[in-house]
Amino acid sequence: AQSVTQPDIHITVSEGASLELRCNYSYGATPYLFWYVQSPGQGLQLLLKYFSGDTLVQGIKGFEAEFKRSQSSFNLRKPSVHWSDAAEYFCAVGPSGAGNNRKLIWGLGTSLAVNP
Amino acid sequence: KAGVTQTPRYLIKTRGQQVTLSCSPISGHRSVSWYQQTPGQGLQFLFEYFSETQRNKGNFPGRFSGRQFSNSRSEMNVSTLELGDSALYLCASSLGRGGGTDTQYFGPGTRLTVL
Numbered sequence: 001a002q003s004v005t006q007p008d009i010h011i012t013v014s015e016g017a018s019l020e021l022r023c024n025y026s027y028g029a030t031p032y033l034f035w036y037v038q039s040p041g042q043g044l045q046l047l048l049k050y051f052s053g054d055t056l057v058q059g060i061k062g063f064e065a066e067f068k069r070s071q072s073s074f075n076l077r078k079p080s081v082h083w084s085d086a087a088e089y090f091c092a093v094g095p096s097g098a099g100n101n102r103k104l105i106w107g108l109g110t111s112l113a114v115n116p
Numbered sequence: 117k118a119g120v121t122q123t124p125r126y127l128i129k130t131r132g133q134q135v136t137l138s139c140s141p142i143s144g145h146r147s148v149s150w151y152q153q154t155p156g157q158g159l160q161f162l163f164e165y166f167s168e169t170q171r172n173k174g175n176f177p178g179r180f181s182g183r184q185f186s187n188s189r190s191e192m193n194v195s196t197l198e199l200g201d202s203a204l205y206l207c208a209s210s211l212g213r214g215g216g217t218d219t220q221y222f223g224p225g226t227r228l229t230v231l
Contacts (some may be wrong), residue, residue: 032217041221043120075142090159095216102215103149103172108158111129 002027004093006107013081014115015100021076021110033074034092034104035065044090050074061085086114117143120223122207128229134195137226141188141209147171148190149220150182153204162205164214165190171214194228202230 003026015020026029032051036044048059055067065076074091088109095102121140129135141148150162159172161203166182182192195200204225210218 034219036222041224043224044208044220045222046219049219089175103161103164103174104216104220106159106161 001013001116002093002105004091004105004107005081006089006110008110010106011061011114012115015083016080019076019078019081019085020110020113021089021091022082023074023076023107025072025074025091025093026103030069032094033065033067034094035059035063036074036092036094037061038088038090040087047076047089052072059114076099081112083114083116086112088112118156119175120207120209120221122223122226122228125224126227128230128231129197131197131199133197135197135228136193136195137205137207137228138221139190139207139209141190141207142211142221145187145209145211147186147210147212147214147218148179148184149208149210149214150190150192151206151208152176153225154202159206162192162209165182166213197230200206201231202228203229 005024010049034049036048037060038044047063048112050057057065090109091107094104123138127202147166149164163182164172168184179195184190206225208220208222210220211219
């Protein structure tokens with residue numbers, strides 16, 4: 001069955017430190033891969049997405065992610081974290097299902113806290 | 117361009133009541149998806165609509181229903197509310213036909229509390 005795993009429920013980093021959030025997926029073909037961020041009290045905002053082409057994807061707010069087919073991973077990275085990056089991060093994979101019954105599969109999220 | 121709007125933002129109901137939530141997608145977007153978000157379960161897919169037709173449905177009981185109007189606005193309804201229905205309900209719109217490949221644009225959500 002298709003699935004998405006975000007192994008880290010909660011991560012704390014210091015401001016200015018580098019960040020890597022993990023996302024592993026189980027999927028039979030080349031998936032569409034997404035990272036979304038949810039700030040407190042807000043809806044989700046797309047950070048970046050991948051379907052094909054260069055496996056290193058650049059997104060908004062200085063984030064990037066690398067698709068590694070051999071490891072079934074799509075980890076999110078940022079070289080220097082800012083306090084405003086504290087939020088919940090979700091990885092999603094799609095489409096799951098067939099025909100008109102296709103949808104995204106979502107990870108449970110990683111909560112990021114940033115220490116000053 | 118205005119983003120996805122959801123009304124109301126907060127709602128308190130009691131068990132057994134029913135509730136209707138509204139979502140207005142970004143102008144020009146024809147797909148609308150609904151999600152239930154809870155701390156323990158993450159984002160759970162409820163249903164997706166495209167051009168007034170339900171394309172896909174998640175694993176929720178029949179108490180949860182939705183519809184989409186000709187202007188792409190969507191509503192979801194929960195009847196006979198249970199305590200476990202307390203959650204943040206998120207609406208997302210997309211430009212294409214949806215189906216798990218389009219970028220979704222989310223509204224701020226409706227926080228439903230069932231007492």
